[in-house]
Amino acid sequence: MAQYELIMPKMGESIMEATILRWTKKEGDTIEVDETIVEIATDKVDSEIPSPVGGKIVRLLFKENETAEVGKVIAIISTEAEETAPGSATSVSGPSNSPNGQPPAEPIEPAAMPASAISGTASVATSQEKTEGKFFSPLVRSIAKQENIPFEELNLLQGSGAQGRVTKKDILAYLDERRPLAKPQTQPAPPSLTATPTGRSDENVEIIEMDRMRRLIADHMVMSKHTAPHVTSFVEVDVTNIVKWRENIKDEFQKRYGEKITFTPVFIEAVARSLKDFPMVNISLDGYKILIKKDIHVGMATALPSGNLIVPVIKHADRLNLPGLAQAVNDLAQRARSNQLRPEEIQGGTFTVTNVGTFGNVMGTPIINQPQVAILATGAIRKKPAVVETPFGDLIAVRHMMFMSLSYDHRIVDGALGGTFLSRIGAYLEAFDPNRAI
Numbered sequence: 527m528a529q530y531e532l533i534m535p536k537m538g539e540s541i542m543e544a545t546i547l548r549w550t551k552k553e554g555d556t557i558e559v560d561e562t563i564v565e566i567a568t569d570k571v572d573s574e575i576p577s578p579v580g581g582k583i584v585r586l587l588f589k590e591n592e593t594a595e596v597g598k599v600i601a602i603i604s605t606e607a608e609e610t611a612p613g614s615a616t617s618v619s620g621p622s623n624s625p626n627g628q629p630p631a632e633p634i635e636p637a638a639m640p641a642s643a644i645s646g647t648a649s650v651a652t653s654q655e656k657t658e659g660k661f662f663s664p665l666v667r668s669i670a671k672q673e674n675i676p677f678e679e680l681n682l683l684q685g686s687g688a689q690g691r692v693t694k695k696d697i698l699a700y701l702d703e704r705r706p707l708a709k710p711q712t713q714p715a716p717p718s719l720t721a722t723p724t725g726r727s728d729e730n731v732e733i734i735e736m737d738r739m740r741r742l743i744a745d746h747m748v749m750s751k752h753t754a755p756h757v758t759s760f761v762e763v764d765v766t767n768i769v770k771w772r773e774n775i776k777d778e779f780q781k782r783y784g785e786k787i788t789f790t791p792v793f794i795e796a797v798a799r800s801l802k803d804f805p806m807v808n809i810s811l812d813g814y815k816i817l818i819k820k821d822i823h824v825g826m827a828t829a830l831p832s833g834n835l836i837v838p839v840i841k842h843a844d845r846l847n848l849p850g851l852a853q854a855v856n857d858l859a860q861r862a863r864s865n866q867l868r869p870e871e872i873q874g875g876t877f878t879v880t881n882v883g884t885f886g887n888v889m890g891t892p893i894i895n896q897p898q899v900a901i902l903a904t905g906a907i908r909k910k911p912a913v914v915e916t917p918f919g920d921l922i923a924v925r926h927m928m929f930m931s932l933s934y935d936h937r938i939v940d941g942a943l944g945g946t947f948l949s950r951i952g953a954y955l956e957a958f959d960p961n962r963a964i
Contacts, residue, residue, distance in 0.1 A: 825875035
């Protein structure tokens with residue numbers, strides 16, 4: 527008989543903890559190899575974690591909605607194995623220094639978790655902390671500290687959460703009742719602004735909580751703006767050749783490859799080529815150190831049914847031909863919308879493309895997806911009169927035109943580099959061969 531210590535796996539480079547969303551098994555249950563044992567949430571994805579061993583669950587060391595650091599033991603599984611390889615299990619027989627008389631089991635390394643069994647969609651985790659019999663989340667503690675609520679007062683609150691825990695909603699409602707006592711109004715408010723029973727200024731207002739993904743996006747956007755001084759450059763591109771080419775080959779393309787061809791793969795192809803021309807855009811910063819990325823991994827911002835955005839990454843985009851890019855774009859977009867992306871598929875991007883034209887916008891000023899240093903926005907393609915140079919002189923013709931905008935980190939990407947890089951993307955698009963074979 528041996529025991530395995532199941533540890534919280536590392537789900538990404540920047541992930542330091544995860545929240546236990548749901549145990550699919552309870553103590554005393556048996557579990558098979560690769561059977562899901564727990565669902566967790568990180569600040570990137572919700573994921574299902576499979577058991578690397580089969581056996582009986584002895585202990586679950588964290589409750590649902592509690593947070594565990596990466597590398598912490600979260601469950602103990604008893605197996606039938608008499609002896610296992612070092613680093614995966616320890617026999618329960620023999621001398622021990624542990625309090626229960628059993629030797630400490632060696633943890634399973636995070637790399638042992640098969641990435642193919644992990645799936646999910648973006649989320650953000652919360653943790654619980656215990657104080658004298660009551661649990662208070664770090665968020666509740668932070669609000670209490672900011673509002674100068676002493677522990678004695680906090681401990682008296684009656685929570686509406688599980689087992690009477692105080693939630694964010696509870697403490698905000700309490701503050702709404704408490705503030706008038708601490709800061710009485712010297713003059714009555716006008717009738718139309720009289721406070722509602724919830725303490726809000728206008729009763730004709732619906733208040734909803736951000737979901738975890740929206741909180742993640744909000745925090746990430748604020749962090750990016752605080753981190754990088756943003757500069758945005760614009761160019762207008764004639765994409766008539768691309769529009770005509772797509773219209774001519776789209777049916778044959780789908781018949782041959784089983785994929786729809788959109789403009790996105792063409793844009794990503796031009797971006798990948800330009801990144802090879804300008805490697806100092808395919809970088810990140812670590813303090814005053816410049817990290818030049820040898821691989822070109824292009825993220826594509828994808829709108830979800832919830833209205834949130836997620837950025838799946840096309841790895842080695844410069845090595846894919848157009849059909850390969852089309853397949854990658856369609857596959858990632860479809861699985862993103864059905865919450866089937868794996869954690870590694872939204873990590874490691876070195877540059878991001880977002881298509882604001884999808885929403886009818888002609889241009890935008892996107893926020894950099896940290897730790898990258900630039901992001902490209904493509905606008906709506908519209909027919910416009912434009913000057914066309916011909917051997918017989920300049921002509922006015924109806925062309926398909928599109929604005930592109932590049933936001934870049936001015937700490938490292940100057941206007942000359944950013945502007946030239948953006949113009950290079952435009953040049954590749956305008957030089958697209960309308961007779962290109964598929």
